[in-house]
Amino acid sequence: MKAILVILFVSLSFLFSQEYHVSKADKNEVKFISDAPLEDFEGVTDKIDGYLYFENGDFTVNSQLYFEIDLKSLDTGIGLRNRHMRDNYLHTDKYPSTHFKGKIVKAEKTADNQFNVTSEGVIFIHGIERPLTVNGKLTTMDDRIQIQCQFEVKLSDFNIPIPQLMFMKINEVMDLRLNFYLKRFDAKDK
């Protein structure tokens, strides 16, 4: 009887869901990188929020991945250029953030605590939603998960006019690089 209960308890612990929230205390970084003929520029922010949900200790079971980025906080290093980006191209008064909502559909273990993951979902930028598949690296560490991923966004797909810099157009494909940490959610922490 006791043995059955122990087996049952251990089994149930695997059935419990796991929810991780973006940890603001960690060094999160989101980069928007654009190539231009005269000078490349980067928009950088740490203002990312969101969650990862999965069950049975398997990232692909009932998985939900959501993150959003505060576009008003993007810093290109020059105040005037930030204003150009916010006011003329991203229109952050109307669309203050961008977000991705999807699920992890594939998780391939590459080391003890590392997985190559694929997530499928929808990205929202500048008022437009488009399907997106993102490949990334997921690293587990105690009560945290680190997600690193990189994907490209074609500005015209999201009705964003291509910024002009010194009369020369920059590349209309922008490279997004995300590196952020999620902490296991514990209701007691609330």
Place this chain on the structure above:
Amino acid sequence: MKNAFIFVFVFSLMWTGLSAQDPAIRWKREEPKTKEQLHLFHSIHAVNLPTAETLKKNELEYEISHRFIPTVTADNAYFGIDGPANIRTALAYAITNHLMITVGRSNLQDNYDFRVKYQFYQLDNPAFPVLLATRAGLGWNTEVYESSGKLRDKTDSKNFQYYGQLIFNTMLWKKLGIGVVPSYLYNSHILCVDTEYSFTVGSYLQYYVSALWSVYFETNTTVTGFRRTYNPITLGIELETGGHFFKIFLSNSQALNPSQFMAGADLNVRDGDWRLGFNITRILKL
């Protein structure tokens, strides 16, 4: 034993039911805390007059400006561009997002300009936004020839000029920038035996045609005190990129540094006497 199987059976049923639904995510969105600083004009200068804008902390701005002395109608001077020209070069630095300092030099009487600008008020009202700033500065003329033709000692107290300005800015319909700049200039005529002063009220309008282009009109009216023959008037176009401003304009003034500009202009625009000028600035990150 029987009870354990019943428990497992009931739990399995419950679990299946729960899993079929969307998981109850407990994450809650926090309102973004990023508050944008209010900006009205795009540049920290109109042409000669300041806007209430400041650079971002730790940014530098390098400036090179010309005022071609021959008028645009002068013979064989290619609209005045053949020169000679008065030239200013300057470097500004933002200590905070609201406080900046500038050091500049003009070859007109080898005038050195040291100034501080402080933005002290923002009203983020959609219909009538307001920025207020103040600017104080010192002009040091280091090459002054007296009427006798003698070069005056550089450190002569008459070579120093001091000024203070209050800067009011607003922006209507996100397109039309309006600026008013009451100014006081001490020792506005450095060759006069008695110390002169000038109280002026500057004003400017700038219309932003697109994200890159704008047109503007600027004037500085002497209300009381010394003035050279005419009030300065300037009109022109501005092109901006992510870090540069190119301003090309017509003006009746040949002065670039504030302590010289505030003392008045030398050409009468009613006679069609204008001269060409340009300001180019580049913002850099320290």
